[in-house]
Amino acid sequence: MRRGPIVLVGHSYGGEVISQAAAGNANVKALVYINAIMPDTGESFSSLSAKFPAAPLTKALKQVPFRNGDGTTGTDVYVQPDKLRQVFAADLPTSQTNLLGATQRPIALSAFADKLTAAAWRNKPVYVLVGRQDQAINPALELFEAKRAQARKTVEINSSHVSLVSHPQSVKNLIVDAAEDYMWKK
Template sequence: MTSSAVSRSRRHRLRGTAALVTAAVFAVSAPAVADGQSAALGGESRPARARPTVVLVHGAFADSSSWNGVVARLQKDGYRVVAAANPLRGLPTDSAYVAAVLRSIQGPVVLVGHSYGGAVISQAATGNSQVKALVYVSALIPDKGEVLSSLSAKFPGSALDPALRRVPFKNADGSTGTDLYVAQEAFHAVFAADLPRTTTSVMAATQRPIAAAALADRATSAA
């Protein structure tokens, strides 16, 4: 693929993701237009709904900067955006953290998750009436009781598992765990094949690992 074709592919992906999110925020905001028309036609005036805040949650091997292209497009359209820093330590921990971020935001929220982030938003949004829409971008969407690794295994053909590097670590309390990284030499092909290698080489070097235990976690709720 030529560099110009890669550039077009990247722009297409960003536009597609931004369009998907914009469709959700428009659906949440649409009654404001109807309310305004009602008032203009002499009907009873009702307060317009506030524009939602878009909260973006990244998945494994990434950080919140992976949303930069989508953030720029949404901000250009006048939306307030928060790209949450997903801890990637496990579904209970990560969903509780994102839930706390959601509680800090006033007004309606459109919540977006990519990859593992889809599982996180499903659990984080449970019981939060401010979350008006969930958007899944190539994401896991577990039902209550489903285990993430079992859900992924339903669809064979992934090149991810053979490319994983397992790095043990020790917690402050003496317990141990394992972090999962994508091997740098495989990162481009496995994680972001539509981007230039100059970009993916930086992404590979700065990737955020996910705790292996997270993939064994069971979803306790599904918004």
Template structure:
């Protein structure tokens, strides 16, 4: 059969072929050798208990053929084509189930649901600027008081904006109750839709007059504030009940306006600022606040209130038990007289700085939201996240089930 020096021919492994079962139960693997015994050898298939054929002459020096193993990306057909001797002559390629794709699909489904959750958390679209027009929420207007500026509301503004409220914190001129109220009233007229009007300290007196006759103002919120009745002055109101240490801490400073009018500005002495105004804030912070405080004209305490909007508009009031600028007893008296929804907390005069969460929750209540909005608490977001997680797990579980079924079919065959 060989001429001259024998030329070794390496065996080529071929897969086991299948024969149709006589009882119709499905294909079975044939271990029958259809070739002459002197020309072909059989090599056991590792781990499968089957016999794999090698269709090549075996030379004494040839290396035994490795067991047949299916390469990645290929699958045997359960019904291969056969020649006249019932030998397999070709194999069809059928789609291969790829578990990694299932994992990627599951992750994509879960990620898509989780990404969409925050956007749909409150069920309504949000205006690009956070305005209330798109989501039906009122605009919140925050009016600061004396010895401060609009930045005193920063912590509250951040929380309200996160909830989807449109927030405006205009600068209070602090030049006189009549002029400051008129200025604030003009700001309110520029706003479309319902308004929640909030005032701190002297800002409370300003909003009481500014909101009068404005049907857009749906609620008033007073934070450690003056709430004068019509015809009252702040000086008269402050003298009603003891407990304030503000007068002895004031520093009068003369000023002259551009038209030549002279007046007196009132500052809080830097050495007494923290104790009287913001005792529950860090000393380093109150030192900066004392240096940047905005004075109020002394005339503001002598102007009579032109209106008391709290008589016709629902109101909320926060009483600061440790307030030394406005007596806590006076704050309670005002809230009771106005019939306000009232809470008391252990705070200094600047509760919006030391307790921004409490102040924000009170504003939410005045806006008709007893609980924080879903966008901030994440209750719907959490529900959607759970739904997305379940969907992802379901996809993975289905993938694993399909893998197990295929393995059982191959083992059974």
């Protein structure tokens, strides 16, 4: 287990993951959300995002059923490769988005309905990066989340959903700001 201060960073669905994982962990000193979702306790991504117009990504998803080893079934979700650049990574070169489309990993459809049992952003400092051109998560939703969480810092950039790839310096700067804020306030 990691000892000492931790700054957790989550992108996209990873925002939900860090919100839940940091709950009750005193070593987590700040949360950084990069083009991320940030549901509250009892909310899911689906219920939260329903408050805003659907992002274009929703019309570019392909659902693929699967069977688990125990016989139960589920559904994986992929971005249709020919639409990935437009709705996910418009600020990357076509050669890179073609590779992303061919090598993407799915997300289980059920993940969109998972409800948080704790929301660490309620009692930890929050830093948010919003991609104004995000077509995967509505930027208005990301701004709503930042305001609701009383983010210490919200940075808006002209980026698609993959700002960590297309604008790594902006992402790095926000993470460093979160870490430095903690260090100065010790």
